[in-house]
Amino acid sequence: MARKLLMSLFVLLLIFGTAGAQEAVQDTIGPPSPAPPTNIVVVDRPNDTGHGVLVNWALSADDGGGKDNVLAYEVYRADQADGEYVFRGLSVKGTGQYEDKDDSPRINDLPNPGFLITEKTYYYKVRAMASGGVYSEYSEAGSGQPMENWFHVGKIPILIGVIIFWVLVVYFIFMARKGTDYYVRPLAGINAVDEAIGRATEMGRPILFVLGTGTAGDIATIAGFTILARVAKLTAEYQTRVLVPVNDPVMFAVAQETVRTAYLEAGRPDIYNPDNISYETAMQFPYVAAVNGIMLREKTATNFYMGVFHAESLILAETGNIAGSIQISGTDQISQLPFFIAATDYTLIGEELYAASAYLSKEPVQVGTLKAQDWAKAILMVILFIGAVLISMNVSFIKDMVTVNL
Amino acid sequence: MTTAEILWNTLAAILTLCVFSFLIKDNPLYKFTERLVAGVAAGYWTMLIYHTNFTDKVILTMQNRQLAYIIPILLGLAMWTRFSKNYSWISRYPIAFYIGISTGVSIPVYMYTSVFKQISATMVPFDLTYAGINNIIVVIAVLCALFYFFFSKEHTGTFGVISKIGIYTLMIGFGAGFGMTVMGRVALLVQRVIFLKDYFIALKNYFVA
Numbered sequence: 001m002a003r004k005l006l007m008s009l010f011v012l013l014l015i016f017g018t019a020g021a022q023e024a025v026q027d028t029i030g031p032p033s034p035a036p037p038t039n040i041v042v043v044d045r046p047n048d049t050g051h052g053v054l055v056n057w058a059l060s061a062d063d064g065g066g067k068d069n070v071l072a073y074e075v076y077r078a079d080q081a082d083g084e085y086v087f088r089g090l091s092v093k094g095t096g097q098y099e100d101k102d103d104s105p106r107i108n109d110l111p112n113p114g115f116l117i118t119e120k121t122y123y124y125k126v127r128a129m130a131s132g133g134v135y136s137e138y139s140e141a142g143s144g145q146p147m148e149n150w151f152h153v154g155k156i157p158i159l160i161g162v163i164i165f166w167v168l169v170v171y172f173i174f175m176a177r178k179g180t181d182y183y184v185r186p187l188a189g190i191n192a193v194d195e196a197i198g199r200a201t202e203m204g205r206p207i208l209f210v211l212g213t214g215t216a217g218d219i220a221t222i223a224g225f226t227i228l229a230r231v232a233k234l235t236a237e238y239q240t241r242v243l244v245p246v247n248d249p250v251m252f253a254v255a256q257e258t259v260r261t262a263y264l265e266a267g268r269p270d271i272y273n274p275d276n277i278s279y280e281t282a283m284q285f286p287y288v289a290a291v292n293g294i295m296l297r298e299k300t301a302t303n304f305y306m307g308v309f310h311a312e313s314l315i316l317a318e319t320g321n322i323a324g325s326i327q328i329s330g331t332d333q334i335s336q337l338p339f340f341i342a343a344t345d346y347t348l349i350g351e352e353l354y355a356a357s358a359y360l361s362k363e364p365v366q367v368g369t370l371k372a373q374d375w376a377k378a379i380l381m382v383i384l385f386i387g388a389v390l391i392s393m394n395v396s397f398i399k400d401m402v403t404v405n406l
Numbered sequence: 407m408t409t410a411e412i413l414w415n416t417l418a419a420i421l422t423l424c425v426f427s428f429l430i431k432d433n434p435l436y437k438f439t440e441r442l443v444a445g446v447a448a449g450y451w452t453m454l455i456y457h458t459n460f461t462d463k464v465i466l467t468m469q470n471r472q473l474a475y476i477i478p479i480l481l482g483l484a485m486w487t488r489f490s491k492n493y494s495w496i497s498r499y500p501i502a503f504y505i506g507i508s509t510g511v512s513i514p515v516y517m518y519t520s521v522f523k524q525i526s527a528t529m530v531p532f533d534l535t536y537a538g539i540n541n542i543i544v545v546i547a548v549l550c551a552l553f554y555f556f557f558s559k560e561h562t563g564t565f566g567v568i569s570k571i572g573i574y575t576l577m578i579g580f581g582a583g584f585g586m587t588v589m590g591r592v593a594l595l596v597q598r599v600i601f602l603k604d605y606f607i608a609l610k611n612y613f614v615a
Contacts, residue, residue, distance in 0.1 A: 158517045165517075185557045216501070217508020219516070253488060254501055282455075286447030289440040296432045314591075338584035341577075349576065355557045374558045380525060381552050387529040388545045392538075399529045404522045 031132035034062035034070045037096075042124050042144025045101055047155075047406075050118030050148030052101030060128040060136060063093050069130040075100065078123045081141055085125050086113070098126075101146075116146045154405040168375050173368030182371050189328050189346035190356045193227075196326045197234045200301035206241035206276075207231065208300040210291060210316060212331065213284050214308025216250040219354070220332045224306035225258050226357035227330070231304060232262035236271065244277040245294055247287040252279045288312040292319045305329040305344070306353065309336045317343035330356065407608045419605045422598060547575040 037057040045052035055075055063070035075098040076085035091098045100122075102114040116122065123143045128136040176182060200207045209228050214221045228244065235242040244259065246252045255277045263272035280290040292315070295303065303320040305313070305327070313329075313336040320327045321343050329340035330348030340347045348356055351373070358366035387398035407415065424439040464482075467475040481500035487493040528548050530541035553565065554572035561569045 155514070155518075157522060158514050161517050161521060162513060182558055183560065185559070185561065215508070217505050217512070219509065219512060222505065222509065250501065250504055253485065253497060254505070256488075257498065257501070281444050281448040282451040283447035286444040290444040292428075293437065293440050314587075335583055335587065338580035338587070341580055342584060351555045351557075358557075371558045374556050377552055377555065380521065381549055384525050384528055384545070385549065387525070388532065388541075391529050392532040394531075399526060402522050402529070403526045404518055406518070 031130060031134045032067055032069065033134050034067060034128040034130045034136045035060045036136040037073060037126045037128055037139045040124055040126060040139050040142025042122065042142045044145065044147040044149070045099060047149055047152040048101065048146075049103060050146050051103035051116045052099065053116065053122065053144050053146050055098045055100060055124045055126065055142070055144075057096050057126050057139060057142075059094070059096050062130070062136075063128065067130075069134075070128045071131055072129045073098070073126050074129055074135075076125045076127075076138070078125075078141075079120075081123050081143070083123070085123075085138075088114070088124075090129075100124075118148050119145050121145050152406075157402060157404050164379070165372065165376050168372035169369050172371040172375070173365055176364035176368035176371070182367050184355070184359045184362075184367060184370060187348060187352055187356055187359055189330060189348045189352070190227075190359055192326075192328055192346050193231060194234065196302040196328060197231065197238060197240060199326060200235075201238040201240045203301045205301035206243050206298050207235055207302045207304070208291075208295060208298070208320075208325070209242055209244045209304045209306070211244065211246055211251055211255065212305065212307030212309045213247055213287065213312060215248055216254050218308045220330075221251065221307040223353045223357055224330070225254060227304070227306050227360065228255065229258050229262045230360045232259040233266045236263040236266035236268040239268070239271060241273075241276055243294060243298060243300065245280045245287075245291050246277065247280055247282050247284075249279065249282075252277065284310060284312055288315050291316060295319050295323050295325065299323065300325050303327045303344075305331070305340065306348070307331065309333055309340075311336075314339035314343060320344070407612060412609065412612050415605050415608070419602055422602060547572075551575050 037060050039058040041056045043054050043056065045054050057073070060066075060070050060073075062068060070093045072093055073091045073095070075088045075091065077088045077100065078085045088100050089098060100116065102112065102116055104112050105115045106112055121143050122145070123141045125138045125141050127138045130136075172182075197207060209231060211221055211224045211228070216222075232242050242259065244255045246255055256274055259277055260269070260272055260274070263269050280287050294300070295316075296319070300320075300323070303316075303325045305316060306329070309316075309331045310333065313331070313333075317327060317329065317340055327344035328346045328348075329344040330353040331337060331340060332350050332353055334350070337347065337349055341349075354373075355370055358370040383398060383402065387402065390396070391399055421439050421442075424435040427433055428436040463475065464479055468479075481503055484496050484500045487496040528545060530544060532538050532542050532545075550568050550572035552572070554561075554569040554576065556565075556569070559565060
């Protein structure tokens with residue numbers, strides 16, 4: 001019995017003794033744990049809508065020094081100091097900051113657990129990760145709140161730019177109203193408007209005015225409405241039909257108002273027909289199919305394309321070309337300009353579309369704005385040239401001045 | 407292909423050929439397809455807007471007592487006054503509000519994307535390496551193109567020469583853009599032709615099997 005007891009004790013000692021020895025061996029030869037990061041400071045992420053924080057920490061003593069084995073830092077977040085900490089992301093070694101932002105309250109109609117609620121306190125812990133899957137202890141928790149920011153500091157250059165431009169616009173409008181006669185360069189496309197409407201009148205065919213596939217709020221569409229007003233007024237005087245198919249309900253209402261007002265100004269409200277302005281469909285290519293049909297069946301003598309255009313530009317212009325219409329186009333969409341230049345008779349390139357309004361109306365507000373635009377361009381050209389020369393001499397303060405950090 | 411797939415693809419192939427028939431001349435088949443597409447798109451879009459705008463932005467917001475939405479709802483209702491001869495003037499207010507807000511919002515965006523970002527990206531160093539010479543060409547081309555867009559000065563003399571260089575620069579850029587997009591369109595055509603080829607092979611296999 002005593003012998004059995006002694007044997008059992010020996011076996012037990014052997015088992016625990018070996019296990020202890022194995023642990024001791026592993027402690028000696030396994031990868032060592034790095035020191036944890038310290039001093040967790042959580043601050044609001046600046047210049048945002050209140051759904052982000054910046055988590056800062058002092059680097060682990062083994063990051064760049066000591067054992068120098070840190071590979072990255074893992075950041076964890078909880079709603080309460082003693083709550084469950086959930087992994088949020090990684091920062092590489094040598095980086096003492098993590099940006100935690102998420103402004104989507106729901107994903108696929110389900111609540112998004114990562115979403116940060118404005119002015120709610122969140123708690124963060126960070127731990128260092130070393131090679132071999134070894135981690136440091138978690139740091140002490142730090143807390144902070146995401147706050148809604150009313151002012152985006154990074155956009156100050158834009159604010160200054162807008163103010164300078166505004167001052168120029170106000171000054172030149174004031175001067176134009178006082179009677180200063182500013183020269184406006186003639187635009188071939190606009191000079192051709194009268195000729196094109198005259199041709200349609202002689203042929204007894206309607207005019208087609210396409211405002212593009214943008215929205216009523218696009219700058220190019222607004223410029224298109226100004227040109228439409230001029231065209232509609234002339235067509236009212238010549239008693240020629242102007243057809244305006246649109247793809248947006250708001251554009252439809254604005255186009256109707258524009259044409260109706262033009263007919264009133266021409267003294268011919270009696271011949272205004274609201275049915276000439278039609279809503280086709282909001283989808284791009286079905287709209288194009290409908291406009292192409294109008295071109296071919298109504299045999300329009302003149303086609304205007306003024307506004308925002310996308311992939312439909314060449315399809316429209318080529319159909320008009322096949323139909324033998326005179327075509328005048330204008331857009332600020334750089335990718336579509338080549339097609340208009342290739343397939344239409346006259347093209348207003350980019351800013352020429354905006355300038356056309358001033359050229360047609362000769363109103364002090366429009367002409368003054370155009371003059372201000374020219375001055376703004378001159379200032380920008382000087383800044384660009386000086387900036388490029390200085391950057392060649394490794395002086396970057398002008399480039400830094402115009403670089404906006406969003 | 408299953409029988410259902412064959413039937414749907416037959417419809418797609420017929421409609422594709424109807425659209426291609428426009429290349430010969432306008433004809434009843436093209437007219438039918440054009441009106442079918444426009445009609446289906448108008449109906450689809452109406453239902454889409456009903457669900458995404460009317461249901462989500464009107465009904466649900468009112469059910470959730472999100473009172474700020476009353477303002478756009480009232481503006482939207484004002485658009486309906488267009489059907490009245492006496493009160494149609496009211497509809498000008500939502501239009502003015504919409505265009506005013508859109509323009510106001512777009513000014514800083516334009517200032518950032520079309521002015522600051524471009525100017526900053528064009529400030530590139532000059533030197534006598536290939537990249538440096540390329541940078542010199544870029545800066546000169548940009549400046550000349552900007553000269554072309556001066557509207558309050560006559561384009562004559564030296565100014566005219568510079569602006570002419572500017573428009574040539576623009577045309578080189580447009581030419582490159584044209585070529586690139588045409589390649590994209592040819593790819594779309596190839597895709598459609600492959601669809602027709604695959605359809606006819608599948609049709610043959612369906613009947614042979």
